[in-house]
Each structure stands twice: as C-alpha cells, then as structure tokens.
Amino acid sequence: MTVVINVKDDFRRVKSKRQWRPLKAPLLLPLFLFAFFGAAIVHIIVDQYPRVDLWRVFDPFPKNIVREYRTYDARFDSSVDSELAGKIKTDMKAMKLEEIPRFSFTGDAETRIAVTGKSDESFLFSSYLVPVGHHYWVKNELKSSELLSKEILVSMGDAEFVKTILNEKFGEKQWIIKESEDLVSALETANEKKNLGLVKVEHLSYEMQVLKLDGAYFLDNPVKGGINYGIAIVGEVPEHITKAVYNNTADVRVGEFGTAKVAKINMTGVTAISRSLAPKITASGDAGYPAQKIKEFLKDADLTHTSNEVSFVDGCIPGGGMRFCAKPEYIKALQDIGLDIVELTGNHNNDYGALANKSSIERYTKLGIDHFGGGLDSEDASKILVKDVKGSKIAFLGYNYYDTILGTGALAGVERAGANSYSVKKMESDIKEAKTQADVVIVDFQFQECYSYPPSDVIYPICYKPLSSPDQKAVFRKAIDLGADIVIGTQAHQPQTFEIYNGKLIYYGLGNLFFDQIPWIGTRQGLVLTHYIYNGKLIQTRITTTLYDSDMRTYVTTGSERELLLNLLKAAR
Numbered sequence: 001m002t003v004v005i006n007v008k009d010d011f012r013r014v015k016s017k018r019q020w021r022p023l024k025a026p027l028l029l030p031l032f033l034f035a036f037f038g039a040a041i042v043h044i045i046v047d048q049y050p051r052v053d054l055w056r057v058f059d060p061f062p063k064n065i066v067r068e069y070r071t072y073d074a075r076f077d078s079s080v081d082s083e084l085a086g087k088i089k090t091d092m093k094a095m096k097l098e099e100i101p102r103f104s105f106t107g108d109a110e111t112r113i114a115v116t117g118k119s120d121e122s123f124l125f126s127s128y129l130v131p132v133g134h135h136y137w138v139k140n141e142l143k144s145s146e147l148l149s150k151e152i153l154v155s156m157g158d159a160e161f162v163k164t165i166l167n168e169k170f171g172e173k174q175w176i177i178k179e180s181e182d183l184v185s186a187l188e189t190a191n192e193k194k195n196l197g198l199v200k201v202e203h204l205s206y207e208m209q210v211l212k213l214d215g216a217y218f219l220d221n222p223v224k225g226g227i228n229y230g231i232a233i234v235g236e237v238p239e240h241i242t243k244a245v246y247n248n249t250a251d252v253r254v255g256e257f258g259t260a261k262v263a264k265i266n267m268t269g270v271t272a273i274s275r276s277l278a279p280k281i282t283a284s285g286d287a288g289y290p291a292q293k294i295k296e297f298l299k300d301a302d303l304t305h306t307s308n309e310v311s312f313v314d315g316c317i318p319g320g321g322m323r324f325c326a327k328p329e330y331i332k333a334l335q336d337i338g339l340d341i342v343e344l345t346g347n348h349n350n351d352y353g354a355l356a357n358k359s360s361i362e363r364y365t366k367l368g369i370d371h372f373g374g375g376l377d378s379e380d381a382s383k384i385l386v387k388d389v390k391g392s393k394i395a396f397l398g399y400n401y402y403d404t405i406l407g408t409g410a411l412a413g414v415e416r417a418g419a420n421s422y423s424v425k426k427m428e429s430d431i432k433e434a435k436t437q438a439d440v441v442i443v444d445f446q447f448q449e450c451y452s453y454p455p456s457d458v459i460y461p462i463c464y465k466p467l468s469s470p471d472q473k474a475v476f477r478k479a480i481d482l483g484a485d486i487v488i489g490t491q492a493h494q495p496q497t498f499e500i501y502n503g504k505l506i507y508y509g510l511g512n513l514f515f516d517q518i519p520w521i522g523t524r525q526g527l528v529l530t531h532y533i534y535n536g537k538l539i540q541t542r543i544t545t546t547l548y549d550s551d552m553r554t555y556v557t558t559g560s561e562r563e564l565l566l567n568l569l570k571a572a573r
Helices: 026-046 051-058 082-093 144-149 159-170 183-189 239-248 250-255 277-284 328-336 354-366 401-406 424-437 472-481 559-572
Strands: 002-016 065-076 103-105 112-116 125-134 151-155 176-180 195-200 208-210 227-234 262-271 303-308 341-343 370-372 385-389 392-400 440-446 486-489 496-501 504-509 512-514 525-534 537-547
Touching: 065 082, 082 103, 082 239, 082 250, 112 159, 125 183, 125 250, 144 159, 151 159, 151 183, 159 176, 159 227, 176 183, 183 195, 183 208, 208 537, 239 250, 262 392, 341 392, 354 370, 370 385, 370 392, 392 401, 392 424, 392 525, 401 440, 424 440, 424 472, 440 472, 440 525, 472 486, 472 504, 496 559, 512 525, 537 559
Parallel strands: 002 227, 065 103, 065 112, 151 176, 151 195, 262 303, 262 512, 303 341, 341 370, 392 440, 440 486, 486 504
Antiparallel strands: 002 065, 002 112, 112 227, 125 195, 125 208, 125 227, 262 525, 385 392, 496 504, 525 537
C-alpha cells in the first residue's frame, strides 16, 4: 500500500538544556571522541537529530538550543488493506522525538500510503497478482503481451485495483476486466483461449491453476511468474525519512509471501523397473537409465514420491510374464530422482516372497527413504507417515483395495511384509487420526486397474475414466467424505481423469512412471502431481504430463503431446 504524505511547513521547536561538566582527565579524550562519533552515526541512522546539530550533543559550553523537527501529514489510500494499514500506522506513530510525532494522519493529506505497481518504489509491504485459470484448463501458460487481448476475470471489488497495477506495470491500456462473485466458477465456465484470471496471492487456491507467465511459474519463481505490487509512501518525503519508515516497519514484512515457506511435493505413479526395461539398463551401463531424462525435474522438490511395485531381489534375473523382480543396483534410478518416500501399496512386491519385500524395505530405510501403504508387517504397513516440511505437516496414507477384496498374498500379515489392507472403518479411523497430526491429508489407493491393452496402439478412451465396477468413484469419494484433502490412484498403468469433489481433489490414476509397456499410447503416458503447501494450507496442485517411448526413458511432455493427454482426461471427466 502506498501512503501519500503532505509535508507541513510548520516546525515544532524543541528546547534542550544541558549542564556543563568539565572533563576530569585528558585520558578520557579518546573515549569522548569514540562516544561523539558513535552517537553521531546512530542519530543519523534513526533520524533523531539534524546533522548540523549533532556537534551540540557533546557541546562543552551548553546553552539553550532550538532545533527544527518536521512533522509530516499523511493518509492511507482505500487501496491499502485495513489490517495492514493498521500495522503500518502503529509503526509510523512510534516514530517521534521527545513525544513529537514524525507523522500525523489526516484525511486530506496530499502524501499517501498507497498500493503501487511501480517497481522503483521502496515497498513497505510487497505482494503479487497471480495469473490463473481453472484446475481443469488445458492451457497452462501465457505471455505478458497477451494480457491486453484477454478478458481478465477478477474477484468482486478488485477491478480498479487490478487496473491500477496493470497501468503502472505495463502503461495505460484499455484493459478488459470483469469482476465475479465466484472467481473459481467463472474460470471453470470461461473460454480458456479468450480469458484468464488475476488473483491476489493470498486468495490463491488449488481449484485454480497457476499459469506460467513468460515461461516462469509463480510458485517456483514469484518475481518473474507474478505481477509484483506493494505499499509505498507516495509524496514529497525525503529519502532518508522514507528509509527510516521502511526500517521501522520490518515487522509488517514478516507476512509477505515467499517460497521459503512453500513446501513442494512431487508424486508419481507406477514404478516397475523390471522385465523389458532391464536389458535397456544393461546396454546403457547406467543403473539409473530410466530416470535420465526426468530426474532433474523430479528431484526439484522438498519431497519426491513414487509407488514402487517391484522388490529389489539379490540374484534377480528379470524375465517376461507377470512375476516381477528388480536387480538391487536398479535402485539407483530412485536415488537419481531424489526419492524421499516410497509407497508400497502395490500388488507385486511379494512376487518373490515376503522376505524379498522385507529386504527391499530395509534397503529403503538405509538410504533414508520413508515408506507407507505397506511395510515389514501389518502394523508397519498400516502406519501413518507424517512429514514436516517448512512448517507444514503432511500425512500420507495408503491402502491396497484390490488385493483386500481378492484376499491375495500381496497383503501384510502379523509376521509378513506386504501391502496395507483396506476397510472403510479402518480408513475412517486413520483419516481422523491423521487430521490431528497434519495440516494436509493425502490418501493413496492401489485400486483395480483398467485393462488398457487393446489389440493395437490406439487411444483407448474407456480406461481414461474411473472404473464403474468396482465403483472407483464411490471408493475414492468416500475418502474425501471422511476428511481426506487429496485422493490419488496409484494402480493405473494408463492415466485416469481427475475431478474436484466437495471442494477437494481426486486423481483416479497417474499412469506409469518407469515401466516397459511401450505397445500402447495410454500406458506410455503418465502424470506427475506437484503439491504446493503454504503455511499448512494446500494452495496448488500442478499437473505435469509425461511419456516414454521405445527407449523407455520417461520425459516431461509439452505442446501437442501434453494437450493430447489432458484433452483425453477432460473428455473422460
């Protein structure tokens, strides 16, 4: 907010009397000089005395001194948030000399404390406008040059504010700005080719989709990915006074948005480093081969997760068929992506026996990789994993629905490693407990997969949808009804659609991360979810599309490859 302060030409007279006290010893001269110049520096910094009068502070022949101390009139613009205005005013009122205030506040002052988008201002408080669409939009970026050609949707009452910032940032233009009482709903029904939203960062929500601005993503790079504005003093106030105000309002800036408080979590789908992927790894000479093209992206997070379905087995000889194992050295691919959390809800971890699964879990632990959704036994498998990241606590719960229904040996037992079993009662109790420990609760399911293997490499629309039997929507939505914030399916080899249900996020299937299913477009595609949590609140989940081809090295897709998958998921919603 920018405050414009009018300078009054009346001066307050302050009289100071000091008694002369002669120095008792010449040896005190160095101490005297040190004190004099030290006091001079301090008083200049805090602006307590005009520089020309500083010598009188230690005048050995004191007399009545008359000093000029100017009081500035100022007012707060209506554009300044009332709570922030109150904090800034309190700090400015504390600036005084012998009970004479540096500032007085009147409604007709020419100098204002106001919101401005001019980057050359010294902001007392800084914030951002964030470009957004709806979470369902396929479009995910724009150029600043496009702002003028779009209809800009904003929250009710923000139109003039946004117009002011845009004019100061980009020059006077004929902006097309439309207010909406429900910005999320307006964005959902808007034409993403003709519209965009601008929202104050404090109002950003996961139902919106942050759009890249000139190639920069706001939650990773606020300065380039957002439109910066701030509160500043607007008026003819000397620079040293403005700096003094800035120094005196440091407590206000504690509330500024910053990425240092944002927890970033990457979550991926199925990992199965086995079968036909093994010869590719051997030929490359790099055990981290599957991750070569995507590792930099995945490890750029505070936490990185995958659902690994295949145990690392000593003496493993990966072959064909439906019984999987991975060579121990293949764990390098997980290390290369910066894996912090491995989900063990999968139904193939016990393919070579519970002891092989147990050995794999012990490998994870030695590497500092946490696990959930499965474990060394049923007690370990059912534990709630809670991670504290940058002041936000996130709980991870995982269940194997499919094998619970079938009653297979993939599940953990009293003395057997395996996946965590599922029941509504168990999930209800777990979510209730998790909500007492964490700010955000994430529930993952190993559900029944859709048979996404048509006779040829064609798009298979039915498997982009949730299963109807068993009723996947009902099971996933039940977790939301019981209090989960995000529900994710990690069973799908072909990505499935996503939705906002009762104001919460459901992703029915993320598809493959690392696997060998190259004959079908659906199983080559995948999704990565990046959750951004700020001060204990989920503010965004970013969807990144992936693909691998015949070389089986997964990479992030853009352009037509990205749009193809998102449009298929949109049609399946």
